[in-house]
Amino acid sequence: MSRKVSLKDIAKEVGVSTALVSYVLNNLKEGRIRKEVAERIREAARRLNYRPNQVARSLKTQKTNSIGLILADIANPFSSSLARIIEDEANKLAYTVLFGSSDENPEKFERLVDTFLNKQVDGLIISPPENSETALEQLQKQEVPFVLLDRYFPSLNTNYVLLDNYRAAHLATTHLLTQGCDCLGMITYATSLAHLQDRERGFVDALKQSDLQPSRALIQRVGIDNEPEEIGNALDQLLSNSSRVNGILFASNIIAVQCLRILNRSSIRVPGDVKVVCFDESPFFDLFYAPLTFVRQPLRQMGEAATRILTDNIRGTTNITQLQMDGELSSTHSSTELR
Amino acid sequence: MSRKVSLKDIAKEVGVSTALVSYVLNNLKEGRIRKEVAERIREAARRLNYRPNQVARSLKTQKTNSIGLILADIANPFSSSLARIIEDEANKLAYTVLFGSSDENPEKFERLVDTFLNKQVDGLIISPPENSETALEQLQKQEVPFVLLDRYFPSLNTNYVLLDNYRAAHLATTHLLTQGCDCLGMITYATSLAHLQDRERGFVDALKQSDLQPSRALIQRVGIDNEPEEIGNALDQLLSNSSRVNGILFASNIIAVQCLRILNRSSIRVPGDVKVVCFDESPFFDLFYAPLTFVRQPLRQMGEAATRILTDNIRGTTNITQLQMDGELSSTHSSTELR
DNA sequence: CTGAAAGCGCTTACAG
DNA sequence: CTGAAAGCGCTTACAG
Numbered sequence: 001m002s003r004k005v006s007l008k009d010i011a012k013e014v015g016v017s018t019a020l021v022s023y024v025l026n027n028l029k030e031g032r033i034r035k036e037v038a039e040r041i042r043e044a045a046r047r048l049n050y051r052p053n054q055v056a057r058s059l060k061t062q063k064t065n066s067i068g069l070i071l072a073d074i075a076n077p078f079s080s081s082l083a084r085i086i087e088d089e090a091n092k093l094a095y096t097v098l099f100g101s102s103d104e105n106p107e108k109f110e111r112l113v114d115t116f117l118n119k120q121v122d123g124l125i126i127s128p129p130e131n132s133e134t135a136l137e138q139l140q141k142q143e144v145p146f147v148l149l150d151r152y153f154p155s156l157n158t159n160y161v162l163l164d165n166y167r168a169a170h171l172a173t174t175h176l177l178t179q180g181c182d183c184l185g186m187i188t189y190a191t192s193l194a195h196l197q198d199r200e201r202g203f204v205d206a207l208k209q210s211d212l213q214p215s216r217a218l219i220q221r222v223g224i225d226n227e228p229e230e231i232g233n234a235l236d237q238l239l240s241n242s243s244r245v246n247g248i249l250f251a252s253n254i255i256a257v258q259c260l261r262i263l264n265r266s267s268i269r270v271p272g273d274v275k276v277v278c279f280d281e282s283p284f285f286d287l288f289y290a291p292l293t294f295v296r297q298p299l300r301q302m303g304e305a306a307t308r309i310l311t312d313n314i315r316g317t318t319n320i321t322q323l324q325m326d327g328e329l330s331s332t333h334s335s336t337e338l339r
Numbered sequence: 340m341s342r343k344v345s346l347k348d349i350a351k352e353v354g355v356s357t358a359l360v361s362y363v364l365n366n367l368k369e370g371r372i373r374k375e376v377a378e379r380i381r382e383a384a385r386r387l388n389y390r391p392n393q394v395a396r397s398l399k400t401q402k403t404n405s406i407g408l409i410l411a412d413i414a415n416p417f418s419s420s421l422a423r424i425i426e427d428e429a430n431k432l433a434y435t436v437l438f439g440s441s442d443e444n445p446e447k448f449e450r451l452v453d454t455f456l457n458k459q460v461d462g463l464i465i466s467p468p469e470n471s472e473t474a475l476e477q478l479q480k481q482e483v484p485f486v487l488l489d490r491y492f493p494s495l496n497t498n499y500v501l502l503d504n505y506r507a508a509h510l511a512t513t514h515l516l517t518q519g520c521d522c523l524g525m526i527t528y529a530t531s532l533a534h535l536q537d538r539e540r541g542f543v544d545a546l547k548q549s550d551l552q553p554s555r556a557l558i559q560r561v562g563i564d565n566e567p568e569e570i571g572n573a574l575d576q577l578l579s580n581s582s583r584v585n586g587i588l589f590a591s592n593i594i595a596v597q598c599l600r601i602l603n604r605s606s607i608r609v610p611g612d613v614k615v616v617c618f619d620e621s622p623f624f625d626l627f628y629a630p631l632t633f634v635r636q637p638l639r640q641m642g643e644a645a646t647r648i649l650t651d652n653i654r655g656t657t658n659i660t661q662l663q664m665d666g667e668l669s670s671t672h673s674s675t676e677l678r
Numbered sequence: 679c680t681g682a683a684a685g686c687g688c689t690t691a692c693a694g
Numbered sequence: 695c696t697g698a699a700a701g702c703g704c705t706t707a708c709a710g
Contacts, residue, residue, distance in 0.1 A: 006687055017697045022689060032695055049481075054457045055403060056687030058394045059702045066437070066458070074426065080419035087413065087440060096454060098405070098435055101426060115435060118393045119405070142388075261625035261671075284623030286600035332600075345703055356681045361705060371679055395703035398686045 005048045013044045021045075025052065058120065066096040067310060068116030068124045070109065073101045078253060078280050079127070082149065085303030086125060093311050095122070104224050106131040117144065122314045125306050127151050130192055130224070145313035147321075149306045151195045159313065161306040161323045165195045168295045168327035169202025172249055172277040175293065175329055177212040179275050181247025184214045185238035187231065187259065188251035190221035199251050199279065218243055222255070231258040239268070246274050253280035253294075260288060277329070285332045296330040344387045352383045360384075364391065397459065405435040406649060407455030407463045409448065412440045417592060417619050418466070421488065424642030425464060432650050434461070443563050445470040456483065461653045464645050466490050469531055469563070484652035486660075488645045490534045498652065500645040500662045504534045507634045507666035508541025511588055511616040514632065514668055516551040518614050520586025524577035526570065526598065527590035529560035538590050538618065557582055561594070570597040578607070585613050592619035592633075599627060616668070624671045635669040 007018040007025075014021070016037065023029045024041040044050075058064040069086055071079040083099060090097050098121060100112040109129050116124060123145035128136060133153050139146055140158065147159035176184055186203045189196050200219060207214060220234035238245045250256035256278035263270060270276055270290050278285070278294040285292045302325060309321045346357040346364075353360070355376065362368045363380040383389075397403040408425055410418040422438060429436050437460060439451035448468050455463060462484035467475060472492050478485055479497065486498035515523055525542045528535050539558060546552060559573035577584045589595035595617035602609060609615055609629050617624070617633040624631045641664060648660045 008687075018688080019690075019697060020695090023696090026689085029695085034695065037695085051453075052457055053398075053459060053687050055394055055397045055459045056702090057689075059392075059398050059687080059704085060689045062702075064394060073423065074413075075416075075420050075423035077414075077416055077419070080416070080422070081414050083419070083438075084412065084414035084440060087438065091439075096437055096439075096458060098437055099422075099426065100430075100435075101423060114390075118391055119435060120392060120394045257623055257626060264625070264628055282623060284596055284621060284626060286603070287596060287623060287626040289603055289628045347703075357704080358682080358706075359680060362680090365705085367706095368679085373679065376679085392703050395686090396705075398688085398703080399705045401686075
């Protein structure tokens with residue numbers, strides 16, 4: 001690459017100090033620099049195609065204006081939707097975002113954190129995997145600004161922004177009951193992650209508290225790596241003769257899609273034979289022949305809040321913000337359009 | 340944040356120069372440093388929780404080991420799948436990735452390029468919007484390593500990796516013809532983007548060259564911003580009485596989903612009333628009641644190739660690589676599983 | 679085997 | 695209004 005032009009080059013060109021060039025290009029000391037000199041500096045910068053080296057600036061200012069975003073898997077539509085919202089909000093606040101996928105693997109997660117911190121990101125937005133508490137405590141000890149997104153650890157007093165999963169699951173379950181289901185099933189994950197346990201508790205409590213107590217309720221748990229076979233087996237269990245459920249709550253959109261495709265193939269009709277409610281929304285739910293009911297997470301609010309809380313922390317705020325937002329029950333064929 | 344520990348702190352602690360510390364921690368001059376000293380340095384680094392400051396390193400080495408990824412919209416599953424593949428490949432090659440969405444807007448695109456270059460990324464992977472040729476020529480002039488992904492400009496001699504869209508569309512169209520469609524439609528974008536024009540040419544040429552010439556063939560073009568209404572109108576046009584098509588090629592998965600949902604609601608049966616082939620794959624296609632045929636792009640090969648070509652260029656290669664990869668016609672209910 | 683020193687490209691307190 | 699100079703935290707040619 002042809003040598004890049006630096007402040008020094010401009011200074012030489014114009015015949016002033018680099019300090020002055022820096023002031024002018026950063027619009028500092030506005031009134032205190034001769035208009036004429038300022039203009040010559042700007043002109044030279046333009047002419048030489050000057051590009052401020054943010055790396056040098058970062059080294060000096062100890063700020064990179066970049067944040068790290070760690071999700072389970074950016075290829076998951078739920079994650080990429082959040083990523084997009086965070087990107088927009090971060091850009092608005094003059095931050096760039098680095099991203100990484102943890103694959104639910106705490107070691108990989110720690111490696112990502114390490115890489116990002118070495119790159120001197122100003123803070124992190126994290127959807128943490130299981131068993132990452134220690135790593136997060138480490139971050140707290142090092143006073144790295146971060147906010148958890150979508151997930152949290154009750155044992156840790158950190159910033160977080162997530163759905164009120166208990167209420168959402170409660171709502172979804174009650175919906176199934178009022179739709180007349182008397183034998184309910186849930187397919188969720190075998191995990192210690194609190195947000196998923198909240199969904200399970202919401203399911204169970206809704207059943208307990210309802211007058212419409214189902215004759216049976218079954219919970220199937222699959223691995224968080226979403227093995228299609230395992231999900232298929234879970235569904236089979238719920239639909240087997242001995243436990244024929246007529247209402248199912250799916251704890252994620254991936255579980256939902258996997259199960260709906262199986263229902264398609266087995267010609268089990270929704271909602272005729274079995275009613276379902278899914279967690280998370282997807283524009284693709286519209287492909288299903290019947291309207292699907294799902295818990296819509298307020299993704300935009302969540303992403304924006306997480307980004308704002310993070311940047312506030314970066315800029316010095318020390319208070320901890322914990323947000324549980326309400327989801328709403330929605331249904332395709334009435335939902336917002338895909339873009 | 341409690342002051343960070345630097346090389347200097349370790350040097351002081353151990354009683355050696357920072358140079359030595361640097362050598363040891365970078366595993367340089369292996370044989371030429373006393374084992375005992377090296378061990379003491381490593382131990383101190385560990386004990387003090389030393390974190391190498393990549394910003395300082397980058398300033399000195401003129402390499403950031405990060406690449407910028409610019410897509411149309413990271414929230415689009417097609418984009419996020421590519422992003423994930425690129426992330427993995429980049430990590431393997433010791434690069435971190437920054438991302439940005441252009442929203443098909445050339446001004447926004449240029450801003451992103453600018454931001455990334457100011458951050459001194461070592462190179463860019465770009466899915467360029469319309470009218471970004473000048474910006475790309477600029478990059479060439481500045482000798483910034485970059486590779487185009489999914490899209491290209493025939494007028495520009497740049498690296499690129501993309502589907503052979505002409506052949507893929509040809510294949511898809513021929514498929515519809517052999518399925519007995521005698522009145523074909525295509526819904527694509529009104530755009531100068533070459534990869535989409537290639538799809539259109541493939542469609543048209545397949546018709547011309549076939550013995551199974553359809554009685555009519557219609558092309559509807561919608562804006563690249565995917566206005567649902569516009570897509571709906573396009574579909575209406577194809578299905579209106581005067582031009583009742585029985586086979587449609589959708590130029591993107593977004594167009595496909597939008598149209599399939601409308602077909603769902605209008606109770607027009609696929610493939611009974613109309614057969615369709617979609618571009619791009621989506622795990623969610625499985626939600627559709629009937630098997631869907633689609634052009635599967637070799638995303639993994641594309642993402643990996645783009646990343647490798649870029650890093651090769653960063654490391655000094657100067658040759659230009661242009662790859663058009665073959666897509667294959669695939670169908671849900673037989674495709675790989677969703678994870 | 680090891681160290682002193684320059685320098686990457688900025689910012690910014692200080693001095694005038 | 696403007697400049698000289700230190701310093702951010704590294705790397706690395708050079709010298710010994």
